[in-house]
Amino acid sequence: METITRILGIDPGTRFVGYGVIERRANSLVCLDSGCIRAEGDSIAERLVIIYRGLREVIARHSPQAAAVETVFTGNNPKTAIAIGEGRGVALLSAAEQGLSVQGYEPALVKRAVAGSGRAGKDQVRDMVRVLLQLAESPETDHESDALALAITHARHLTTAERTGLGKSGLPLRRAKRQVPDFILKQLPPGIL
Numbered sequence: 001m002e003t004i005t006r007i008l009g010i011d012p013g014t015r016f017v018g019y020g021v022i023e024r025r026a027n028s029l030v031c032l033d034s035g036c037i038r039a040e041g042d043s044i045a046e047r048l049v050i051i052y053r054g055l056r057e058v059i060a061r062h063s064p065q066a067a068a069v070e071t072v073f074t075g076n077n078p079k080t081a082i083a084i085g086e087g088r089g090v091a092l093l094s095a096a097e098q099g100l101s102v103q104g105y106e107p108a109l110v111k112r113a114v115a116g117s118g119r120a121g122k123d124q125v126r127d128m129v130r131v132l133l134q135l136a137e138s139p140e141t142d143h144e145s146d147a148l149a150l151a152i153t154h155a156r157h158l159t160t161a162e163r164t165g166l167g168k169s170g171l172p173l174r175r176a177k178r179q180v181p182d183f184i185l186k187q188l189p190p191g192i193l
Contacts, residue, residue, distance in 0.1 A: 052093070
């Protein structure tokens with residue numbers, strides 16, 4: 001029987017939240033849906049409610065088994081990092097509440113997994129998302145593109161984990177450590193290998 005894993009990628013924010021749903025079918029990835037939740041509202045609280053409801057609707061519509069969410073990148077502006085963290089919290093809650101397994105990925109790791117370089121630009125990521133998912137056109141927004149890139153990264157993480165013995169049981173084979181790429185090792189809990 002063919003293994004199919006449906007993954008929701010979420011690019012968090014407090015005004016715009018990208019989402020992308022892909023399916024992993026044997027050796028291919030298929031895009032089922034993607035878009036951007038636009039949170040209109042005067043207060044952060046109102047916008048977070050819109051985001052929460054929007055993500056719940058996407059999850060209900062597609063029934064993914066896993067979610068990949070971008071981790072908070074602080075950069076030079078702590079205020080922006082806090083706002084993104086609030087949006088990320090809502091994304092995590094929406095996914096966890098529906099029973100999805102949730103994994104966070106750093107932006108540089110996502111760029112490296114999709115475009116081959118942790119310093120890839122938005123255009124490079126968008127173009128590679130189009131190629132990897134065999135889309136007729138590139139995603140409309142960076143938020144949508146980033147969400148699909150997160151889902152692709154998680155699909156690749158799952159494939160690597162399964163090939164190295166980190167599959168369904170969740171317990172790794174001790175000999176697998178040398179076979180696991182560095183970018184995957186960074187995502188594993190300390191001491192697991």
